[in-house]
Amino acid sequence: MIPRFYPIFDHPDWLRRALPLGVEFVQLRIKDQPQGRLRALLAEGRDLCRAHGAQMVVNDHWELAIELGCDWLHLGQEDLETADLAAIRAAGLKLGLSTHDEDELARALAARPDYVALGPVWPTILKKMKWHQQGVETLTRWKQLCQGVPLVAIGGLSVERAPLAFAAGADCVSVVTDITLNADPEARLRQWLEVTR
Ligand SMILES: Cc1ncc(COP(=O)(O)OP(=O)(O)O)c(N)n1
Ligand SMILES: Cc1nc(C(=O)O)sc1CCOP(=O)(O)O
Numbered sequence: 774m775i776p777r778f779y780p781i782f783d784h785p786d787w788l789r790r791a792l793p794l795g796v797e798f799v800q801l802r803i804k805d806q807p808q809g810r811l812r813a814l815l816a817e818g819r820d821l822c823r824a825h826g827a828q829m830v831v832n833d834h835w836e837l838a839i840e841l842g843c844d845w846l847h848l849g850q851e852d853l854e855t856a857d858l859a860a861i862r863a864a865g866l867k868l869g870l871s872t873h874d875e876d877e878l879a880r881a882l883a884a885r886p887d888y889v890a891l892g893p894v895w896p897t898i899l900k901k902m903k904w905h906q907q908g909v910e911t912l913t914r915w916k917q918l919c920q921g922v923p924l925v926a927i928g929g930l931s932v933e934r935a936p937l938a939f940a941a942g943a944d945c946v947s948v949v950t951d952i953t954l955n956a957d958p959e960a961r962l963r964q965w966l967e968v969t970r
């Protein structure tokens with residue numbers, strides 16, 4: 774099983790603030806960086822997480838995740854068309870996959886992932902998507918369809934909404950702007966750790 778709390782950040786500096794508070798499962802979602810800089814940032818995040826006994830998930834960059842000996846990878850549906858799943862598995866990486874409708878869920882489950890994410894459960898401001906809001910009832914449907922594969926809820930999550938996601942069937946809640954846009958991110962992280970204990 775995966776931890777119940779799964780924040781996503783865009784730079785290792787966030788890990789320096791979150792890991793000492795007790796965050797155990799975290800994603801580096803780095804976009805629009807040249808390869809050399811990206812490699813350095815991912816290696817920095819990998820080393821910070823290992824030093825704190827936490828697990829880091831690499832978003833998108835499966836070849837670097839293999840090269841750097843990372844433990845977890847998250848891929849979107851479009852990544853599935855090009856990623857070398859055999860190489861990813863041979864490298865021992867655990868794999869999380871995004872889903873947004875039942876076709877994507879079937880495709881994801883066929884890849885035998887270590888978690889499935891459903892989003893956006895509530896509207897998100899982080900990225901433009903063709904899906905607006907899945908609703909918690911879709912989490913319950915996904916829980917049935919996932920047949921034991923851990924289910925991550927993502928999109929518009931807040932400390933206040935987390936209990937609703939767990940009650941609907943989520944095993945884990947993943948969050949970005951409720952933390953990163955908060956005036957006191959450390960205080961918000963402590964609230965998150967409390968609500969996901
Ligand atoms: C936990 C989690 N769920 C979903 C996503 C979205 O991944 P993806 O579809 O690859 O989109 P981008 O994040 O790359 O814009 C995620 N990163 N993490
Ligand atoms: C990165 C991402 N993926 C989503 C999906 O539905 O696949 S929603 C999302 C953004 C999550 O950010 P916030 O917690 O700020 O809403």
Ligand SMILES: [Mg+2]
Binds near residue numbers: 832848
């Ligand atoms: Mg991606």
